[in-house]
Amino acid sequence: MTYCVGMMLEGGLVFMSDTRTNGGFDNISTFRKMSIWEAPGERMITLMAAGNLATTQAVKSVLDERSKSPDDRQSCVLRAPSMFQVARLVADTLRDVIAQHANVGQRADSTFNATLILGGQIGDSPPRLFLIYPEGNFIEASPDTPFFQIGETKYGRPILVRAYDPNMSFEAAMKLLLVSFDSTLKANLTVGAPFDFHCYRTDSLRIGATGRIEATDPYFQAVSQGWGDALREALDMLPDFSLRAAT
Template identity: 75%
Template sequence: MTYCVGMMLDAGLVFMSDTRTNAGIDNISSFRKMTVWEEPGDRVITLLSSGNLATTQAVVSLLDERTKTPEDRQPSLLAAPSMFQAARLVAATLREVISQHREGGQEAASSFGATLILGGQIAGGPPRLFLIYPEGNFIEASPDTPFFQIGETKYGRPILVRAYNPAMGFEEAMRLLLVSFDSTVKANLSVGAPFDFHIYSTDSLAVETRGRIDADDPYLLSISEGWGDALKAALDRLPPFTLPAE
C-alpha cells in the first residue's frame, strides 16, 4: 500500500510519501514514490504515485523519457506552458499506460490503476496542486481542499483536518505531516518509512529542500512517542463518563 500527501501553504508546497511496497506479507520492499523535475529559474514539478507499481513506474519512465526528446516529437513536462497543461499531460500518460495494459489482454484492468498527486510551479504562474485519477480526469486544490492524500488515507486524515492552517510555516507543516504518517504506520503495516519529502518555496523555481526520514530518525521517534503521550494526556483531561444509575 501507500501513503502520500501534497499540501498547499501560503509559503509554498509540501510533499511527503512513504516508500513501502509489498506483494504479500512475505515480500516487502522499499521504492521511491516521489519524482521531481527541475529547470532552475523556469519550473519545479513534483509527482507522487499510488497504485500498481508497474503502472506508476511506466508513467514516470515515459514522462522522464519524453523530457529528453525533441519538443516536436513528444509532449514534455519541461515544455508545458502551465501547471494545468502539465496535469493534462500526466493524466494523458496515465490513461495511455492503463490502456496499453488493457489492449495487451491483461485481465482485471482496474487492478493496474494508479492515482497521482502533481504539484509545482512554472514561471509566469502560481504554485498549483492536482489530484489525478486512474481514469485520467483530475481536480485542483483550492482553499476549500488545500491538501490531497492518496493511498491509505483514512488513518492520517483526522490530524490534517483538525490541525492544518495555510499560514503555518514549513517546519510546522513537516511536524504535522510526520504525525499524520506516524498515525498511519501505527494502524497499517502496509505503510512504512523511510519517508521522502520535498518542500517548495513559492517563486523559488528551484529544488531547495528535499530529503528522506528513516524509521530510526531521532526526530521521528520523538514525534511518535510525544504524540502518543499527548493523546493519553488529552484523554485523561476529558470529563469522565458517568454510568447511569441502576
C-alpha cells in the first residue's frame, strides 16, 4: 500500500510520499514513489504514484525516455506547453501502460491499476495540481479541493481536513503532513517510513527543498510523541459520558 499527499498553498506546492510497497512481518520493500523533472527557470514538475509497482515504474520509465528524446514536443513533460498538457500526456501514458499489462503476459491476482498526483509550474502560469485516475481521466485541485491523497487515505485525512490553511508556511505544512503520515502508519502496517518530500515555491521554477525523513528522525519522533500526548490531553479535558443520564 501507499500514502501520498499533494497540497496547494498560497506560497507553492508541498508533496510527501511514503516508500513502502509491501506490508507484512517478513515481506517489506522500499521504493521511491516521487519523481521530479525540472528545466531550471522554465518549469518544475513532480509526480507521485500509488498502485501496482510494475505499472508505476513503467510510467516513470516511459516519461523519462521521452524527456531524453527531441522528437515529439507534445509527448514530453519537459516540452509540453502547459501543465494541463502535461497532465494529459501523463494520463494517456498511465492508461496505455495499464492496458498493455492487462492484455498480455502473466496475469496476477491484483490489478495493474495505479493512481497519480501530478503538480508543478510552467513559465508564467500559476502552479497547478492534478489527481490522475487509472482510466486516464483527471481532476484539478481548487480552493474547494486544495489537496489530494492517494493510497491509504482514510487515516490521515481527518487531520488534513481540520488543520489545513492555504496561508500556512511550508514549515507548518510539513508538520501537518507528518502528523497525517504518523496517524496513517500507526493504523496500517502497509504504510511506512522513510517519507520523501518536496516543497516547491511559486515562481521559482526549479526544484525546491527536498529530502527524506526516516522513522528515527528526531523531529519526526518529537511530532509523533507530541501529537499522541496532545490527543490524550484533549480527550481528558472533554466531559465524561454520563451512564446515569443515558438510562
